[in-house]
Amino acid sequence: MGFVETFFNWEVLVSSLPLLLTGLRVTLTLGAVSIVAGLVLGLFVSLLRLYGVMPLRILARIYIDVFRSIPILVLLIVVYYALPFVGLRLSPFMSAATTLTLISGAYTAEIFRAGIQAIPRGQFEASQALGLRYRHMMSDVILPQAIRIVIPPLTGNCINVIKDTALASVVAMPDLLKQATQAQALEANPTPLIVAALMYLAILWPLVLLVGRLEDRFRREAAS
Amino acid sequence: MSDATPIVSVRRVSKRFGAFTALNEVSLDVAAGEVVCVIGPSGSGKSTLIRCINLLETYDPPGEIVVDGIRVQRGPELASVRAEVGMVFQSFNLFPHMTIRDNIALAPKRVRGLDAATAANKADVLLQRVGIAAQADKYPHQLSGGQQQRVAIARALAMEPKVMLFDEPTSALDPEMVGEVLDVMNTLAHSGVTMIVVTHEMGFARQVADRVVFMDSGEVVETGPPEAVFDRPQKARTQAFLDAVLRH
Numbered sequence: 001m002g003f004v005e006t007f008f009n010w011e012v013l014v015s016s017l018p019l020l021l022t023g024l025r026v027t028l029t030l031g032a033v034s035i036v037a038g039l040v041l042g043l044f045v046s047l048l049r050l051y052g053v054m055p056l057r058i059l060a061r062i063y064i065d066v067f068r069s070i071p072i073l074v075l076l077i078v079v080y081y082a083l084p085f086v087g088l089r090l091s092p093f094m095s096a097a098t099t100l101t102l103i104s105g106a107y108t109a110e111i112f113r114a115g116i117q118a119i120p121r122g123q124f125e126a127s128q129a130l131g132l133r134y135r136h137m138m139s140d141v142i143l144p145q146a147i148r149i150v151i152p153p154l155t156g157n158c159i160n161v162i163k164d165t166a167l168a169s170v171v172a173m174p175d176l177l178k179q180a181t182q183a184q185a186l187e188a189n190p191t192p193l194i195v196a197a198l199m200y201l202a203i204l205w206p207l208v209l210l211v212g213r214l215e216d217r218f219r220r221e222a223a224s
Numbered sequence: 225m226s227d228a229t230p231i232v233s234v235r236r237v238s239k240r241f242g243a244f245t246a247l248n249e250v251s252l253d254v255a256a257g258e259v260v261c262v263i264g265p266s267g268s269g270k271s272t273l274i275r276c277i278n279l280l281e282t283y284d285p286p287g288e289i290v291v292d293g294i295r296v297q298r299g300p301e302l303a304s305v306r307a308e309v310g311m312v313f314q315s316f317n318l319f320p321h322m323t324i325r326d327n328i329a330l331a332p333k334r335v336r337g338l339d340a341a342t343a344a345n346k347a348d349v350l351l352q353r354v355g356i357a358a359q360a361d362k363y364p365h366q367l368s369g370g371q372q373q374r375v376a377i378a379r380a381l382a383m384e385p386k387v388m389l390f391d392e393p394t395s396a397l398d399p400e401m402v403g404e405v406l407d408v409m410n411t412l413a414h415s416g417v418t419m420i421v422v423t424h425e426m427g428f429a430r431q432v433a434d435r436v437v438f439m440d441s442g443e444v445v446e447t448g449p450p451e452a453v454f455d456r457p458q459k460a461r462t463q464a465f466l467d468a469v470l471r472h
Binding site: 120123126129130131132133136140141144145 | 278280303304305306307308309310311313315316317318319320321330331334335376379380383
């Protein structure tokens with residue numbers, strides 16, 4: 001068998017494509033759910049970490065540090081295989097989404113914290129002096145400015161979350177990687193794996209380029 | 225001044241950081257419509273004092289500050305008290321992501337509950353008043369420092385505060401822009417706005433103030449009408465300061 005028939009076998013590609021596309025859909029759904037949930041969680045935790053009452057502030061900090069330290073695969077396996085022993089049995093999708101959200105939330109919280117802390121003190125003081133309540137100060141003055149700062153690192157974090165969805169295949173989640181390995185076994189040919197790899201690249205490469213461009217633009221704006 | 229209830233009453237306010245005393249038992253009453261200029265060397269506590277009035281700085285018990293009958297302290301009422309105290313900062317602190325009009329309209333919308341059209345209209349009227357109506361749709365970074373500071377004054381006025389605090393409003397400006405900001409403040413002073421102004425502009429203080437307060441080392445050293453403080457200072461420290469700043 002030649003190189004092309006082995007790695008880019010057209011018939012294998014055609015017959016395995018439906019399976020790969022269902023896997024792709026699961027991967028994208030898992031990525032999207034985890035990214036959105038991680039953003040909400042991260043914003044909430046960053047505000048607790050910065051402005052919460054002391055015990056909550058400490059808890060937020062512990063959460064952030066723990067979930068940035070633990071290997072994602074370890075957490076995933078704990079959630080999927082260990083939690084059932086205390087009666088908490090999550091589906092593969094829920095296990096993966098929970099794991100990715102918890103970890104993304106910790107990173108996102110640190111990104112938001114850095115973004116909020118980069119806003120000059122005068123912006124907080126001007127808001128307070130005008131009599132704005134905390135809620136409006138954050139929603140109208142601080143966060144709109146912080147969001148601009150955090151968009152490049154948040155996009156970087158999205159890339160990581162989408163990459164990490166591939167780990168979910170170890171808890172039997174039918175994501176892109178899992179379907180690709182299955183198709184490979186079925187066809188006794190590695191073409192599905194190659195196609196899956198190209199699909200990951202097709203999603204993530206543009207995001208990587210986007211981060212670079214956003215960072216450049218932000219640097220230019222900061223310099224001007 | 226003693227016959228009317230003061231709008232701002234500062235009673236024995238102290239602030240210490242470790243061994244350093246930023247404010248030492250400062251008391252000051254300001255009546256409605258009065259213009260008080262606070263002068264003194266850098267580090268004398270004058271900025272700290274006016275930042276205590278809207279609690280941007282905390283101060284030590286048992287001192288207290290009362291604005292329009294309400295004690296300024298942490299708690300649910302703080303935002304409402306702050307809404308009655310306008311503040312203009314040395315560094316303008318405009319909101320860079322909003323147009324000039326939105327900068328001014330935000331707090332009237334969010335705090336006073338004005339609808340968007342009324343608030344925008346109010347912003348335009350105020351921009352007229354500070355002489356930069358044409359800039360309403362621009363963003364702060366497109367304006368000169370003097371224009372930005374005039375916007376900041378309009379933004380504070382939009383809340384129709386009981387008192388306006390100015391924290392060295394011309395210190396960050398290029399010299400050629402100081403005049404336009406002082407002109408606006410002069411007009412305000414003559415229109416009956418209660419003002420407490422921390423400033424190094426001795427000419428402005430002499431011309432506009434009803435009362436001048438000289439501070440040094442966290443204490444009010446001397447207070448009185450501008451002619452008295454500038455021309456016949458009673459204390460040696462006042463005399464020394466005036467000699468230093470008015471020598472040229």
